[in-house]
Amino acid sequence: MTAAVAISLSVNGELVEASVLPRLNLADFLREHLKLTGTHVGCEHGVCGACTVRVNGDIIRSCLMLAVQMHNAKVETIEGVSDSGEIADLQSAFRERNALQCGFCTPGMLMAAQDLLQQSPTPDREQIREHLSGNYCRCTGYQAIVDAIETTARARAGRSP
Amino acid sequence: MKASAFDYARATSVAHALELLTAHGERAKVLAGGQSLLPAMNLRLMAPEFIVDIGELAELRGVTVKGDVLTIGALTRHADLLKSPEIAAHAPLLRDAVAHVAHPAIRNRGTIGGSLAQADPASELPACMLALDATIIARGPRGERRIAADEFFAGIYETALAPQELLIAVELPVQPKDSTHYFHEFARRHGDYAIVGLAAQALVRDGRFADLRLGFFAVGDRPLLARSAGELIDVAVTPAVLAEASSALDEELSPLEDQQATPAMRRHLAKVLLMRCVSSLLSRPDLCTGVSA
Numbered sequence: 001m002t003a004a005v006a007i008s009l010s011v012n013g014e015l016v017e018a019s020v021l022p023r024l025n026l027a028d029f030l031r032e033h034l035k036l037t038g039t040h041v042g043c044e045h046g047v048c049g050a051c052t053v054r055v056n057g058d059i060i061r062s063c064l065m066l067a068v069q070m071h072n073a074k075v076e077t078i079e080g081v082s083d084s085g086e087i088a089d090l091q092s093a094f095r096e097r098n099a100l101q102c103g104f105c106t107p108g109m110l111m112a113a114q115d116l117l118q119q120s121p122t123p124d125r126e127q128i129r130e131h132l133s134g135n136y137c138r139c140t141g142y143q144a145i146v147d148a149i150e151t152t153a154r155a156r157a158g159r160s161p
Numbered sequence: 162m163k164a165s166a167f168d169y170a171r172a173t174s175v176a177h178a179l180e181l182l183t184a185h186g187e188r189a190k191v192l193a194g195g196q197s198l199l200p201a202m203n204l205r206l207m208a209p210e211f212i213v214d215i216g217e218l219a220e221l222r223g224v225t226v227k228g229d230v231l232t233i234g235a236l237t238r239h240a241d242l243l244k245s246p247e248i249a250a251h252a253p254l255l256r257d258a259v260a261h262v263a264h265p266a267i268r269n270r271g272t273i274g275g276s277l278a279q280a281d282p283a284s285e286l287p288a289c290m291l292a293l294d295a296t297i298i299a300r301g302p303r304g305e306r307r308i309a310a311d312e313f314f315a316g317i318y319e320t321a322l323a324p325q326e327l328l329i330a331v332e333l334p335v336q337p338k339d340s341t342h343y344f345h346e347f348a349r350r351h352g353d354y355a356i357v358g359l360a361a362q363a364l365v366r367d368g369r370f371a372d373l374r375l376g377f378f379a380v381g382d383r384p385l386l387a388r389s390a391g392e393l394i395d396v397a398v399t400p401a402v403l404a405e406a407s408s409a410l411d412e413e414l415s416p417l418e419d420q421q422a423t424p425a426m427r428r429h430l431a432k433v434l435l436m437r438c439v440s441s442l443l444s445r446p447d448l449c450t451g452v453s454a
Binding site: 002003005021022023025028044045046049052058059060061063064065066068069071112115116130131133134135 | 165168169214264350
């Protein structure tokens with residue numbers, strides 16, 4: 001009934017060419033087609049934040065983007081920012097502070113947290129909560145997540161000249 | 162859930178988008194940022210057969226000021242509005258409102274044109290358009306049409322746009338330097354859909370309202386430009402005058418019931434917002450008494 005559309009995009013620095021049905025969302029494209037299963041799918045209507053990825057440098061909900069909209073886009077997932085070492089310190093702070101239990105929300109939390117730290121290097125706890133307000137965690141009660149991000153921000157600020 | 166199947170075309174120009182809408186308009190939906198449309202499609206509240214993607218039309222994105230008119234392109238994103246110096250200078254109400262629209266990841270994609278064309282009655286931006294006396298510019302096969310914001314919203318997800326028309330931009334009058342504004346919404350969590358909200362723009366001279374435009378949202382099937390605001394203009398506002406205006410507002414409301422609130426709760430909260438707004442704009446804490454929320 002509906003025709004597949006050819007798309008070409010960059011995912012974690014690699015060129016990807018694919019033919020996708022229009023109804024396929026970006027989260028499912030990443031998970032099912034590219035087997036990048038670090039991006040999680042929770043609510044599928046933009047509320048929970050588990051599917052957060054970066055497109056052209058900005059965080060977005062991959063459940064609210066169609067794969068066909070990604071033509072010529074630069075997509076970065078949790079696998080990309082983990083493998084590059086970009087968020088190694090943030091991941092380590094999450095682990096040390098027990099900022100994750102089941103881990104379902106963690107990829108989205110890390111993407112949102114890194115986005116905040118790029119925009120404002122020394123956020124206060126209120127700004128951290130505000131920036132994460134679109135990411136649900138059902139285990140931790142958020143306190144440890146905010147702690148881990150605050151610790152990372154301070155450590156990064158201390159390191160910079 | 163997942164969206165049901167549809168055909169898709171990526172518009173390469175406004176003219177191309179209009180051709181696509183002329184051919185498929187009745188069964189099509191326009192995809193801009195997708196932050197209202199795609200949730201509705203994923204929840205199967207909507208199942209368009211055809212999607213016209215205008216996301217690549219860079220000429221529809223941006224904010225310009227010319228004389229007394231602020232023009233915002235339909236594809237201007239919420240994140241752009243938050244950062245725009247023109248918006249901060251000439252329509253700060255909009256900046257305050259956008260901070261309440263969802264969360265950063267949604268604001269990075271959601272557009273003003275998309276929000277207005279989707280016409281969710283709980284959305285912030287439609288009510289702001291009423292308060293700011295906006296004009297909505299639509300283009301269709303027979304040319305361009307200018308629609309007053311007050312005549313644009315027709316019901317839940319319904320607007321004055323014809324299926325063949327594309328929302329191109331909105332025009333706002335540059336607010337006078339001494340104009341003031343108020344924005345507040347009640348929501349269970351910051352960024353969630355409002356239970357009730359109010360976007361207001363006012364001119365206060367010598368302790369009285371020279372002008373007052375009250376745009377309520379989530380109080381019915383469309384945003385409401387409250388006529389009862391008229392009772393507060395050019396008069397010395399006393400608790401009695403405010404109580405009259407509050408009763409008049411009550412007559413204008415037709416709140417809906419949903420899982421968030423009953424109609425009675427929405428009526429109560431709308432009146433609380435009216436009182437807080439008037440008290441705040443006139444710097445009269447004495448008017449803010451009697452009702453708690």
